[in-house]
Amino acid sequence: MIALLTAFTPIDDYSGVLGFDWGFLNSLWFVWLNMAFIIFVLSWLLYKPILQFLEKRRERIKNEIESAAENFKKSEESKATYETKLKGISGERDEILDTAKKTASAREAEIIAAAKSEASLIMERARREIEQEREKAKDEIHREIVQVSALMAERLIGSQLTTDDATRDRLLNQAIAELGAVEWKS
């Protein structure tokens, strides 16, 4: 502060606060050199290294983000391919199921048809057997009737031979009852 007050009092050739003379011109270059040195040191030792440090870090982070984005893109791509593949697989599965269903239904129809035909065959056979049995039974009945007739004839003849009315009637009735029993049976 004292220096400031003295600065206002020009002594000798000192210009004080403001003056354009040799003193000013000389302090201009000398002060510039001093400041340039300070500024150079600041920029060389402080600004540049920190800036480079920051730049390096920024570069590294940028690279990492880029590589992460690239990896993400790659994974997306592979995911897409897998998805399309999966979609294809589901289509394939549907196809397989379809064909399986078709073959199954065809096979089903075949089996049913075969079963039906077999059943009809069995039925036919059974019917034929029944028919045969019936024929056989008929034959047997005929035979029985013939036998019974023969028996009756035999009895009749026999009774006539006895000429006893009561015995003949008994025999006849017996024969008729026997015949009835036979007819009942069939």
Added chain:
Amino acid sequence: MDFDITSIENSGYARLYFTDNIFITLDDTLISLWLIGIVLVVLAVVVRIKIKNFKEVPETKFQNIMEAIVEFFDGYATSIMTPKYRFLGNWFFGVFIFFFFANIIGITGLRNPTADLAVTFSMGLTTVVLMQYIGIRYNGARHFKEWLEPIFVFAPLNIISDLTKSVSLGMRLFANILSGLILMSLIYFLLPWWASIAIPGALSLVFDIFFGALQAYIFITLSMFFIMTKAPATE
């Protein structure tokens, strides 16, 4: 080269003569400039040593503060000068830090170096030189053609307009800081001792710190804008 001790007796300043007309005056400006220089050079050396311990993820406050300052300044310089002229940020960072310290050193009672026109005017002249350098390097012959616009008669005016940028920059900073200095000295001088504790402190906050930081900021901002006027208009 001889040391003129008589001038110390006359004005309080010593002078180092190289010839009759080339001499160095050892005045307050140089002393506080050297003090600031020592502080800043030590700071720079400390940073240079400590940067080896800087981690990718900042761990110390010192690293955080340094990174914040440098990153902020780099972003600011790049936003004004475009990334192409980003290298000029190297110079202006130094100018800004130096002027910032030079402007607020008034609070210690030392004379601000920036209250000397030689300091601010020489920096203004440097800006003018940088303007011409950028103009010639990136505009070539067009840089000189621009002096003849709109017609050749205007050439002297254009050249003077370029040169007076240094006066404009230098005078603005010098006058602001000097006015603050004078004001603060007068307040200290006029106030009785019991009032000279709180009031000058508050005013010193405004005139020394706030205006100091503001003027350093204005100086480099205007310098960068002036330089960009000489750069090619389109990238």
